[in-house]
Amino acid sequence: MVLARELDPSASPLDYYGYELRRLREHAGLKQTQLGDIIYCTGSLIGQVECTTRVPTRDFSERVDAALGTDGTFSRLVGLVLRSVLPTWFQPYAEMEARAAYISAFQAQLVYGLLQTEPYARAVLGVRSEGGLDAKVAARMERQRTLDRENPPLTWVVLSEAVLHQEIGGREVMRNQLAHLLSLRRREWVQVQILPFEAGAHAGLMGSFNLLRFDDDPDIVYTEDFVQGHMTANPQALREGSRRYDHLQAAALSVEESAALIARVMEERYGHQPVPDGREVAEVVVQR
Numbered sequence: 581m582v583l584a585r586e587l588d589p590s591a592s593p594l595d596y597y598g599y600e601l602r603r604l605r606e607h608a609g610l611k612q613t614q615l616g617d618i619i620y621c622t623g624s625l626i627g628q629v630e631c632t633t634r635v636p637t638r639d640f641s642e643r644v645d646a647a648l649g650t651d652g653t654f655s656r657l658v659g660l661v662l663r664s665v666l667p668t669w670f671q672p673y674a675e676m677e678a679r680a681a682y683i684s685a686f687q688a689q690l691v692y693g694l695l696q697t698e699p700y701a702r703a704v705l706g707v708r709s710e711g712g713l714d715a716k717v718a719a720r721m722e723r724q725r726t727l728d729r730e731n732p733p734l735t736w737v738v739l740s741e742a743v744l745h746q747e748i749g750g751r752e753v754m755r756n757q758l759a760h761l762l763s764l765r766r767r768e769w770v771q772v773q774i775l776p777f778e779a780g781a782h783a784g785l786m787g788s789f790n791l792l793r794f795d796d797d798p799d800i801v802y803t804e805d806f807v808q809g810h811m812t813a814n815p816q817a818l819r820e821g822s823r824r825y826d827h828l829q830a831a832a833l834s835v836e837e838s839a840a841l842i843a844r845v846m847e848e849r850y851g852h853q854p855v856p857d858g859r860e861v862a863e864v865v866v867q868r
Contacts, residue, residue, distance in 0.1 A: 587632065593660040594632045600657070602630040604648050619643035635665055635715035638722065662722040665715045669808040676800060676811070678726050682793035683735040684825050686775075686784050689746060691757060692737045694724050695764065695772070700757040703749030727770065736771045738828045740784070744774070744845045755850035758842050765839060773832035774841050783827035791821050 589599040605615050605626070612630070613623030621640070628634035636644075641654035666674055677683065677694075685692045690704060701720045706713055727735065747754055764770045775782060790802040798813040801821035812818075833841060 587630075592632075593657065593664045594635065597636060597654070597657050597661050598630045598632045600653065601626070601644065604650060604653075605630075608648055615644075615647060618647040635712070635718065636661060637718045638662075659722060659725075662715075662719040665712070665719040667808070673802055673809055673811050674723060676792055676794075676797075677723065677790075679794065679797075680726075680733045680792040681795045682791075683733045683737075684791040684793075685735075685737045685788075686739075686790070686825060686828050687737065687743060687788045688740045688784055689743060689788070690748070691739065691743055691761070692790075693720055694727055694735065695737060695761060695770075696720065696724075697753070697757050697760050699749055699753045703753060727767070732767075732769050734769050736773075736829075738773045738775055738784075738825070738832050741774050741776050741841070744842060745849065751850045755846055758846040758850065761842055762839060762846075765835075771835050772838055772842075773829060773835060774838040775828060775832045776841070779831045782831050783824040789821060789824075791818070791825060 587595045587599040587602075589596040605612070608615075610618075611623065612626040616623040616626050619640070620643070625634060625640075629636050629640070636654070636658055638655065638658050641658040644650070644654045645652055663671060663674055683694070685694075690696075691700060693701070696704070698717060698721055702713065702717045705716045705720065726733065744758065748757070761772055764772060775784070787803065791799065792802065793799045799818055800811050800813050801817050802809060802811045804810070832838065
């Protein structure tokens with residue numbers, strides 16, 4: 581049993597979440613173990629969330645809402661909680677990303693965060709994590725809800741072919757990650773192109789970058805170094821970023837050719853694994 585401690589609900593989104601969970605649980609006349617039994621977890625986990633030593637997931641929050649009849653209170657709060665888990669320097673970008681009308685991303689080494697599977701994200705974040713890995717993975721998965729909103733951003737991602745060959749998390753993780761990229765073809769607002777090795781020297785040699793465009797706000801360009809990220813709306817930087825991205829798109833394979841390459845690498849390097857509905861791989865292999 582986790583010992584209760586006093587929380588200041590104004591201290592952070594996580595403190596507010598824990599405070600409200602304890603308050604509404606007690607109002608319902610439930611002990612931690614009783615609520616845990618209802619939502620299929622331990623009473624200890626309930627206590628850890630209430631004491632802010634454990635970050636709640638979206639699934640946990642939805643189960644709590646159903647158990648306590650709180651009309652989506654915790655499902656709404658968890659988005660703020662998980663965003664607060666992100667590095668302080670990254671939070672402004674995540675907020676802008678969630679509101680963007682158009683997202684253009686070039687990634688030289690990794691699958692773009694919005695397109696990562698959970699096991700792939702866990703492997704990536706686990707390399708430099710000093711703790712709280714579960715919370716960091718949950719926060720990255722929460723970011724992906726941007727693609728599920730009512731009016732999702734048109735998202736165009738160019739990946740270096742190196743991304744397909746860099747084995748992150750093992751063969752099975754990579755196989756499923758590439759299958760996920762193929763399954764995204766069902767979403768007409770998400771497009772993936774592969775920049776092949778044959779392209780040689782290209783406009784992205786200086787590193788990965790993202791462009792965010794908005795209906796009402798100034799556009800921004802985002803880059804990262806090994807310490808933190810940098811976001812700017814400087815017109816000259818935007819022009820240069822847009823020019824480089826146009827060159828990368830022109831040098832990349834078409835969307836259809838890119839899907840065929842992804843399927844080929846998935847089969848030849850990581851072994852055969854059908855994608856969720858069993859159609860995409862067959863379709864793109866026929867086109868080769």
